[in-house]
Amino acid sequence: MSTIDANPPSGSRDFLPADVARRDRAFATIREVFARHGFDPLDTPAFERLEVLTGKYGEEGDQLIFKILRRGEHEASGEADLALRYDLTVPLARVAARYGSQLPTPFKRYHIAPVWRADRPGKGRYREFFQCDVDTVGSDSLVADAVTIVAVADVLDQLGLAGFRVQVNARPALAGLIEAYGVPAELEASALVALDKLDKVGVDGVAAELTDRGIPAAAIAALTADLGRDDLEEAVRERLAATDVGAAGLAQVDRVLALVGEVPGGDVVYAPVLARGLSYYTGPVFEVVHAGLDATIAAGGRYDGLIGMFQAQDVPATGGSLGLERILLLLEQAEDAAVRSGPDVLVTVMDEDGAADALALAQRLRGHGLATDLYAGGGRAKLGKQLKYADRRGVRVALIRGAEERTAGTVAVKTLTSGDQTTVAEADLPAHLLRLLHP
Amino acid sequence: MSTIDANPPSGSRDFLPADVARRDRAFATIREVFARHGFDPLDTPAFERLEVLTGKYGEEGDQLIFKILRRGEHEASGEADLALRYDLTVPLARVAARYGSQLPTPFKRYHIAPVWRADRPGKGRYREFFQCDVDTVGSDSLVADAVTIVAVADVLDQLGLAGFRVQVNARPALAGLIEAYGVPAELEASALVALDKLDKVGVDGVAAELTDRGIPAAAIAALTADLGRDDLEEAVRERLAATDVGAAGLAQVDRVLALVGEVPGGDVVYAPVLARGLSYYTGPVFEVVHAGLDATIAAGGRYDGLIGMFQAQDVPATGGSLGLERILLLLEQAEDAAVRSGPDVLVTVMDEDGAADALALAQRLRGHGLATDLYAGGGRAKLGKQLKYADRRGVRVALIRGAEERTAGTVAVKTLTSGDQTTVAEADLPAHLLRLLHP
Numbered sequence: 001m002s003t004i005d006a007n008p009p010s011g012s013r014d015f016l017p018a019d020v021a022r023r024d025r026a027f028a029t030i031r032e033v034f035a036r037h038g039f040d041p042l043d044t045p046a047f048e049r050l051e052v053l054t055g056k057y058g059e060e061g062d063q064l065i066f067k068i069l070r071r072g073e074h075e076a077s078g079e080a081d082l083a084l085r086y087d088l089t090v091p092l093a094r095v096a097a098r099y100g101s102q103l104p105t106p107f108k109r110y111h112i113a114p115v116w117r118a119d120r121p122g123k124g125r126y127r128e129f130f131q132c133d134v135d136t137v138g139s140d141s142l143v144a145d146a147v148t149i150v151a152v153a154d155v156l157d158q159l160g161l162a163g164f165r166v167q168v169n170a171r172p173a174l175a176g177l178i179e180a181y182g183v184p185a186e187l188e189a190s191a192l193v194a195l196d197k198l199d200k201v202g203v204d205g206v207a208a209e210l211t212d213r214g215i216p217a218a219a220i221a222a223l224t225a226d227l228g229r230d231d232l233e234e235a236v237r238e239r240l241a242a243t244d245v246g247a248a249g250l251a252q253v254d255r256v257l258a259l260v261g262e263v264p265g266g267d268v269v270y271a272p273v274l275a276r277g278l279s280y281y282t283g284p285v286f287e288v289v290h291a292g293l294d295a296t297i298a299a300g301g302r303y304d305g306l307i308g309m310f311q312a313q314d315v316p317a318t319g320g321s322l323g324l325e326r327i328l329l330l331l332e333q334a335e336d337a338a339v340r341s342g343p344d345v346l347v348t349v350m351d352e353d354g355a356a357d358a359l360a361l362a363q364r365l366r367g368h369g370l371a372t373d374l375y376a377g378g379g380r381a382k383l384g385k386q387l388k389y390a391d392r393r394g395v396r397v398a399l400i401r402g403a404e405e406r407t408a409g410t411v412a413v414k415t416l417t418s419g420d421q422t423t424v425a426e427a428d429l430p431a432h433l434l435r436l437l438h439p
Numbered sequence: 440m441s442t443i444d445a446n447p448p449s450g451s452r453d454f455l456p457a458d459v460a461r462r463d464r465a466f467a468t469i470r471e472v473f474a475r476h477g478f479d480p481l482d483t484p485a486f487e488r489l490e491v492l493t494g495k496y497g498e499e500g501d502q503l504i505f506k507i508l509r510r511g512e513h514e515a516s517g518e519a520d521l522a523l524r525y526d527l528t529v530p531l532a533r534v535a536a537r538y539g540s541q542l543p544t545p546f547k548r549y550h551i552a553p554v555w556r557a558d559r560p561g562k563g564r565y566r567e568f569f570q571c572d573v574d575t576v577g578s579d580s581l582v583a584d585a586v587t588i589v590a591v592a593d594v595l596d597q598l599g600l601a602g603f604r605v606q607v608n609a610r611p612a613l614a615g616l617i618e619a620y621g622v623p624a625e626l627e628a629s630a631l632v633a634l635d636k637l638d639k640v641g642v643d644g645v646a647a648e649l650t651d652r653g654i655p656a657a658a659i660a661a662l663t664a665d666l667g668r669d670d671l672e673e674a675v676r677e678r679l680a681a682t683d684v685g686a687a688g689l690a691q692v693d694r695v696l697a698l699v700g701e702v703p704g705g706d707v708v709y710a711p712v713l714a715r716g717l718s719y720y721t722g723p724v725f726e727v728v729h730a731g732l733d734a735t736i737a738a739g740g741r742y743d744g745l746i747g748m749f750q751a752q753d754v755p756a757t758g759g760s761l762g763l764e765r766i767l768l769l770l771e772q773a774e775d776a777a778v779r780s781g782p783d784v785l786v787t788v789m790d791e792d793g794a795a796d797a798l799a800l801a802q803r804l805r806g807h808g809l810a811t812d813l814y815a816g817g818g819r820a821k822l823g824k825q826l827k828y829a830d831r832r833g834v835r836v837a838l839i840r841g842a843e844e845r846t847a848g849t850v851a852v853k854t855l856t857s858g859d860q861t862t863v864a865e866a867d868l869p870a871h872l873l874r875l876l877h878p
Contacts, residue, residue: 004491006537006749009521012484014534016541017548020480024470031463036805038782038812038832040456041463045447045567046485046523046553047505052443066486067508069519071557078517080508082448084485095453098445102455104831106816109456114485118510128484141817143794150802259795310445343477355582356698363589366475373477377545378580392543393477 011119011127017342023130026159026331027112030132030322033158034110037151039134042109044091046116047082054083056090056309064117066127084116088133089306096137097310106139108147112324124325134300135319137307142252145284145302145318146259149268152298152320156288157265159327160334163292166263167271170253170284171301174275176246180239181226182219191215192275195223203227227273236272256284276301283318293330297323342394343373344437348386350402357406361399361426368430370437390416396437399429450558450566456781461770462569465598466551469571469761472597473549476590478573481548483530485555486521493522495529495748503556505566523555527572528745535576536749545578547586551763563764573739574758576746581691584723584741584757585698588707591737591759595727596704598766599773602731605702606710609692609723610740613714615685619678620665621658630654631714634662642666666712675711695723715740722757732769736762781833782812783876787825789841796845800838800865807869809876829855835876838868 008014015023031041053065067080074081085091088111096107112132119125134151136144149166156164177195178188194209201209207224211217226235240246253270260268266288276285276299283302290297300320308315347362349355358374365372373393375386383400390398400412400421411429414421415436424432447453454462470480492504506519513520524530527550535546551571558564573590575583588605595603616634617627633648640648646663650656665674679685692709699707705727715724715738722741729736739759747754786801788794797813804811812832814825822839829837839851839860850868853860854875863871 004749005488006533008484009486009488015482017479017481020482024480036810041459042456043454043459045451047448049448069506069508094445099455104828136815139816141815143788143817144815146798147813147815150798259798261795261799310443349582356700359585359589359698360700371475371477374586376575376580376583376586377578378582389543
């Protein structure tokens, strides 16, 4: 015995059966829907060469990279040559550079995988967490942007998260906003960060933050006057139409909205002050919020400047990312108590002599599609202990078959929720259980 | 542009769409079958605290552990505090110690996940590879050993790998063999390694190796005389029955064979000279070989001395491991050319005006269960280019809908394999495609 700390490392988690079952169900749905939309699955190694990752996430991001020590005689150097992947975008850029000519153009892929960041662990913030990205590489058409939104909305709907809102904006429309309201160009990013908080802090909050950020009073006055209007969208549209970049941005938004049309499970709207990853996105951007849950559950946009990072030319790209950890939490909270991940039936083992018979019985039931567990703790275990095990596994029906039942060709069927017990002829058992469990 | 090596790190692999699709299909089958047998899924972090892993795999194994550098101000120390998991057994031992009382007893879990070893990369040997383990923790009953074999055999059968042979032996039967043939006890391990090669090198090869290993000539003569017999099993059974440990081992083998009974897709036999992980296993052991493929595709056994490594007491355990990388390779080789992982249908986009119509059409077809891709490369792409893309994706049917078809309410349906093209009324399209694609 070693007196070791048996917890998982700080910021990481063990996934017990109910967690894994929920995750696998969600992943299966996501895979199925993305495939139905013509996206292909991709996977890459957990680690990359260190130089592939460094310098891609800013100084702050670089410090969060988990680096892997060199091995063998080089271990003593204390140097790293590999690192755990930090996101799924840099690996996609590497794959695009490596296999470009072997891949269809455009290349539509989704990728569900863990990433690792040495962030300070906190509530809902982990050092190992799953990401799910869906991207189209090699198309500058807004059709690709619309396709992303349609597929993401379909995934969310199929996951049971109907009631969401897709908010759409475009990078040039944000630039137009800044120009139209007279914010100095050098304060654009700062002003947009403040504006993006409208939903959270309200018009007065935004005005205060804009003042703090040194935005001229005249621009703030013009902005806040419009932000308070019921017809905010109309007011902004008018302003944008008056600038070249704003009009171009608006055209992007309207084209995407027209292409997307209606989506099941949610609505799709123009969100004039939505600002996402300002240095990252170059075209349309979107964010999916769940009103009832007050949570962003997906987001994305066009980022034409990134995927070509390992190539001699720029490569247009657009995509989205599901907020997978948050989605899994929502699914857990919404989970019907009736959703069980364990087996349907437990075959008990009443004595060593009956064990082979019990294994054969269990196997026969599996042939009828019943998830059938067998008590494997040994034939000396009392029935009470076996029923306690059944209860723990969430099993609904326990089968009891001692020497008497074996001789008579019967099985005692105990329904655990009610405690009812009936005796059934062996030949009738599968049909009886199917009626009982899947009425 | 950076002139970086775009290959994955040495010994690791990128999984392109066809690879991931094949893997996901296999994993789905494995999950489904293990669940049907009452095994629960478990997952643990990719990394563990360094001290959890070191000292568990022998000196040679320890050198293959990928260690993770400390972070922030500690990075300069060149020390590691975490390491990538090397197998799925040590994490299981940690989980058993951490959550013991929260888990059912026995705890039946399967775990499909990558592990990492800094081995010298070679043909079929990777530094990142998937393992699939299935184990029962907390039962000393041979029922648990039998349950493992039944579940593993069912998985292999459901994966389409029928035609396998499950070879069963037991650690005490091997000890009995050594005693019965007069091999000195201190040469037991050495002799068993030589005997285990019978299938590969034949009787003469085994005899030569036994001589090299310093086994007494009398023992070799007795062994080789029996090894050459057609009734090897009977001869060995007679010898084993004459020793206490041999008889006990034989009883384990026979009990497991009786409990397992017949399995679909393969046969189950006693393999008198099968020796696996001699320092690891304590009871029954098994190995699944595929005759036609000359490959070991699964193996396992009872290992009562390991899972308690982080606890104050021993914990009995038995389980098996699928040779997942080899199985995936076999599935790839066996893959019918007709198995496709791409979409069924491509909706082409003939002009910018028709793009929204094309998106809506694609979405309607998805509602009928058809995996439908949409050409997202932009409305300016010539039809030939779009059909080339369809071909690359393995799409079987392309839909063409220009202004003329839209006005007429029709769609041109082009079957890519034959080149045939017909015009179908929009309302009849889903039924037409379902007939065409899933006759």
